Amino acid sequence: MASLIACPHCGPRPKEEFTVRGDAGIIRPAPDAGEDAWYAYVYLRDNPRGRHKEHWHHTSGCRRWLIVERDTVTHAIYGVSDAAGAPSQGETA
Amino acid sequence: MIGAVTRDHIDMRYSAFSVFLNALRGNKGWKPAWRSPVPKNRYDVIIVGGGGHGLATAYYLAKEFGITNVAVLEKGYIGSGNVGRNTTIIRSNYLLQGNNPFYELSMKLWEGLEQDFNFNAMVSQRGVLNLYHSDAQRDAYTRRGNAMRLHGVDADLLDRNAVRQMLPFLDFDNARFPIQGALMQKRGGTVRHDAVAWGYARGADTRGVDIIQNCEVTGIRRENGRVVGVDTSQGFIGCGKLALAAAGNSTVVADMVDMKLPIESHVLQAFVSEGLKPFIDNVVTFGAGHFYVSQSDKGGLVFGGDIDGYNSYAQRGNLATVEHVAEAGVAMIPALSRVRVLRSWGGVMDMSMDGSPIIDRTHIDNLYLNAGWCYGGFKATPASGFCYAHLIAKNEPHETGRAFRLDRFARGRMIDEKGVGSQPNLH
Amino acid sequence: MSSFRLPKGGSIDRAKPLDFTFDGKPMQGFAGDTLASALLANGRQLVGRSFKYHRPRGILTAGAAEPNALVTIGEGGRTEANTRATLVELYSGLAAKSQNRWPSVDFDLGAVNSLLSPFLGAGFYYKTFMWPVAFWEKVYEPIIRKAAGLGRATYEPDPDSYEKWWAHCDLLVIGAGPAGLAAALTAGRAGARVILADEGFEPGGSLLSETALVGDRTAIDLLAHTLAELASLSNVRIFSRTTVFGWYDGNVFGALESVQKNTAVVDPNRPVERIWRIAAKHAILASGAEERPLVFGGNDTPGVMMAGAMRSYLNRQAIAPGKKTVIFTNDESGYRTATDLETAGLEVAAIVDARASGASSWSGRAPVFPGALVQDATGSKALTSVTVLKGGTPVTINADALAMSGGWSPIIHLACHRGAKPVWSDAKAAFLAPETLDGLTIAGSAAGVGSLEACLADGAGKATSALQALGFSSAAPAFALAADAATVAKPLWYVRGAKGKAFVDYQNDVHLKDLGLAVSEGYGHVELAKRYTTNGMATDQGKLSNINAIGILAEARKVSPADVGTTTFRPFYTPLSFGALTGASKGKHFQPVRKSPLHDWAKKNGAVFVETGLWYRSSWFPKTGETTWRESVDREVLNVRKNAGICDVSTLGKIEVFGKDAAEFLNRVYCNAFLKLPVGKARYGLMLREDGMIYDDGTTSRLSENHFFMTTTTAYAAGVMNHLEFCAQALWPDLDVQFASSTDQWAQIAVAGPKSRMILQTLVDEDISDAAFPFLGAKEVSLCGGTLTGRLFRISFSGELAYELAVPAGYGEAIADAIMEAGKPHGICPYGVEALGVMRIEKGHVTHSEINGTVIPSDLGFAKMVSATKPDFIGKAMLAREGMVADDRLSLVGVKPLDPATTFKTGSHILSDCATPSLENDQGYVSSSCYSPNLGSTIGLALVKHGPKRHGEHVTVWNDLKNEYTKAVLCSPVFFDPENGKLHG
């Protein structure tokens, strides 16, 4: 993976154009959710062997945050979508 | 106190003399460096992971604490993990109070290790230089160097000319980011990675520890809140205490007891060049890009850079990172341009949320955790094994490792050398 | 002497002689020679010395697997060590040198190691050199290091250039032998975008040395026709001299093209090497097969050669291997070599065939010994005789050449770069790549196919199915189906009872006994054996040795090769220069340069520049007569505080924030309140990370209801932009907010000092009196009588009455000039980041020297800025943790020496007065320091335990690195104008 990521807006692009943030499964708790919830949000991530969803930012492209679903063992990519659900543009490549 | 020493051990002591003797006997006399035992039904302590830390822990449990009914379970072959694939740099040039004494203890253990476990691990204190290229970096190294001195660790701040005299082949004349100087630790250096695993394995084995290869832990059995044993590819094995030392696979094993860890697994690549006559005598790290290099005793330039940046359990990386590392290499040493890179590989690292490790008990009272070593765990091997053995034997953290607590994140007591926070791929 | 070159034959161009040297000796070859073939033609068999025992070594192969013929070519910055002579295309002026020998390759003192060999068995160094302790670094290691290694690298920089190139195709074909050509032709005809890459300097692979007929045409003729048709197809690109070195995720292949490695005169407009990143929808690996060496005594004696290589040198370069050749073979290919030798009129003394059955058919003159074995080859620097075990009895045959063929191993290196494990096939007696690989198909002998016709058919067939999957339904195979005629022999891993050393890994001097020792010492696992003996770890990566090592381990462990398995195939297929991997990004071009719109303005005002990230910033403006930077900086500081100064702050990050929810959004990303910031006002904002640490700071102004203008620090501009986009897109997609980076749109100029208003008013059309435009005012202004519109902010980093004026970048220099002009009568001067730094320290303003990722607002005295009323903002929740409220946190204080004549440096630690230096007694450290010309003393900001409670306490500022121990006092971090009188002036 990451040699080429198919950005839903820009088409296949190399790793150099992206910034990886990590686990896209974590959801920001409510302000009053309590210490444990916040600790979990800030410090605990899914780290599976296999299928995993991550936040990738197309920094040198459309500047959209994407959700890349991939396999952490084979590096196969199952799908890439816009984190805010923006519809994919007629991809350019 | 000294653990049990078997006759076999005495016979097989390595020395110039034993090499000579065996040569005359056509080298037929050598015995296996460690046995390949069938697992017993139960051990007092089971260590998951036959890497540097697991094997060192077993060695010190036997040697320092007399606990010899111990098994090290390794899913592959010994050293198949990061201990067998790292760039072998050892140093104790840390900034923070939690880290600095621990890595210095490790350095002291390295300094006596080979005679201690009777195996030449080629501990080579050839000096580590961290280059700086800006006033801000110099100030940060001044702070770090002084922190080291406060603990009696050797540190020197070199200016541009001093560095140039030592390493005239660095780019001093045409650099995009001119070298201003370096923080040097003379006692830093390199160690032959495989030999560390083998030396500890042999040392532990001769003291009665069972080292069981091709034995993957697939499950952890619990009865009324305590661990009673592990399911493995070689069947169930019971234990009194279970100690995890699975490095890059730590969260996978922890998941077996539904324990979530503040750790992500990332791939870090390393590289070796074709064999060359002596080219560079020290360990040098670049300050304006991700690159560090030393020369192995075989002649290969061993070097590396930064992690690829995405979660991975594949021990292989990405071409873009390879190119990035090479660019930084040539920026530091222009003459590398015509040197050929022979091989690249990757290892899976347990990146923690503050870049520092965890050696601690867990919510299960006979389950122990050793993880979160990031790039830095090879140099830590002896101290990690020593402190972890202490924790397992006495159920009390060793003084020197006590900052590496699992609850420090929840308590807001992070040990963050880089100051980048809970973003593992930046540590 | 050229006796080894036959008078006729081969594909060399005898009309084009090429002069070169070897170890300084002038020699001649022809166009079409490799360095290896040219050396052979000149009777140079002994070309190198081995790694450990310094044994004389000759040329063994004709390709990438060469373990022996490693030479150093080129001079000065072009010196290249460990170069395979077999891959070097000969050119005139080539200078080659042998390696790892002293004084010469013919007489090498290192050879005494051979006598010591019993003591130098595998891993001997792990067992000794441990005493005395101090001896390792001082004595043993230097000796080992000097002995180890092969060639010597240069310290001179490389004069040549490199580059990288992306390529895209439907089908990448790796290898231009029969299989690859057939695949490429099939795909080319179907109209697919095809790239055909081959490492050789001419395409054709084994066809180039093939004498057999294909149907009714010669192999050479077939090759010519195929290449002609491919050349006529615009959708096909042929990359010669291009090695595909790695297969990466996303089906991207890395390839190295050597562009100008075949000439002594380098055209500076082109690179010497170029890396291709090839994005292929599908690829066909037609890399061929490697002939297996046979493991017998003295199998490394110069004159012993792979049968296929011997045949290639004979047929391509008309090289006679010697006068009298013995063939030792375990399959048919030995006979092909024998045939071609005899056809060329050379004597084949005997064909020693390990197979009891012998050859299926042999009509040549040479006698065949079925079921016989070569046990030893003898000769010190060149082969003289061969001992053959025939019907159990040894017979000696005089010979000066020995061809060996142990069978063939498919070259599946690339197929295994992405984690696939090879599978052992008893039928093929070889490891094959797994059948199903996404995006890659193996064809030809790389897939275990034997005969030429079958390889052609296989390549064509595999291409057809690959193309159909890609939607080229029309694709039809370019060659008809053909049965595989080749037979596969039972492998012969080694010959028993050899007297001499039987080498498995030539380059690393690993011999049969070493592998035995590894097994008996418990290192029998193929990976442990590799590491313990170093088999397969040399520059050839075991292309020849691994398979035999596996066979030998299998026998020693009494299991099948399937159970032993292979070691891991890793990039690179063949070694790759740093230069190629680096491309054009070297020297000053290592990273791009980012220039402020005021760069040239600063330059013409005499600025001294400093790298700040990718930017260059002006650090001070020396005046003639000033000899030290301190002089200039002191003057700038004093002048700004007395009169006025102008400073380029364009590198600060600037972000336009738009949208109905812009205010709500900013209120959530800053820890202080922004919701009610009035239009026309600026506010200092603190941005936290979710873990509560301060991430960045800066002023943000409200230009209109739904339009804010945010500034960030120079270093964090990009990071903050990413962070804002994450919050907007991933956390709160429901908010209507958009961002545009306008850092480069604006030239931003700080004008500071008591006279700054007077000066600016001459340019600004609107009234900027304190009443009309008070502290923290922010608005669009008209400049110079309406000629230009800019943005004016009344903010101050220096603590003076100060403004920041933003104007469209292209007019930055004009406006800066105008300000200088207007300021002249008021004594304005340009000042740089150094003076700025001094003034901000005097005022106790923090930067990233303090905001280092481990501090929270209260550490820096910003506790009151953290909104208690906002329900939520990034970082709020985590601030409650015990460690964050603990009172032993390091927090901000000022520090100054008791004796102004003394000084201290940033990075020094703080110890309580007279405390013994230790980590336990460490109280904190100096985060920033400077000489303050206003206070006439060094001053510093420090992060210290209980800091604010300790003002007035005497401490030691401890800088052991510089033996500098300064008595100092802790104080308020605001050293200058604490009442901010000047600021509001």
Place this chain on the structure above:
Amino acid sequence: MVDFALVHRPALAGAKSGSFGAPATGNRITLAALPEGHVLQVLASKGSASLEELIRQIADGNKTAVRAYGPGQWFVVGDATLSPAEIAGKAALLSGKASIAEQSHGRIRIGMSGGSVEAALAKGTAVDLDRTKFPVGRSAMTLIGHISALITRTGDESFEVVVLRGFAESLWDELIQMSLEFGVDARATV
């Protein structure tokens, strides 16, 4: 107020001009600094329906004037310089539906053309610029070497590159480097 002439300093004023690289080849590359006219960054407000039509109205009519580079994000470029008032007028036209960020000085346009222009650019970007995949009018925000820029195909053998002002000179040098083997004529002044 001081009397002074408002002199505009082009971003590439200091960049090198002239002919470089291989002597005349059929496929020479031409590199030209384009007029620092207008570059407007248009950002769609949340929930705005497709704005292409509206945005075309604020452009100067040139067929490659509007350049989409991501969802709800466009650059509108042209040779003419626009006064703040003119830009305000265009903003009004989009009011509520999209915002305009003035980037006329922040982004620099470079024209690149010639027989081997695709090949030269392929040394920098991973975008497949093949004519069938990347037709005239198509744009892509991408990395060229280490610098990110907006590439637009403006003709069969011509592209336009839009880059941050601060990086313009660096990119200019890189583009020349990438073109050397084909030969390049570079005009840094409009």
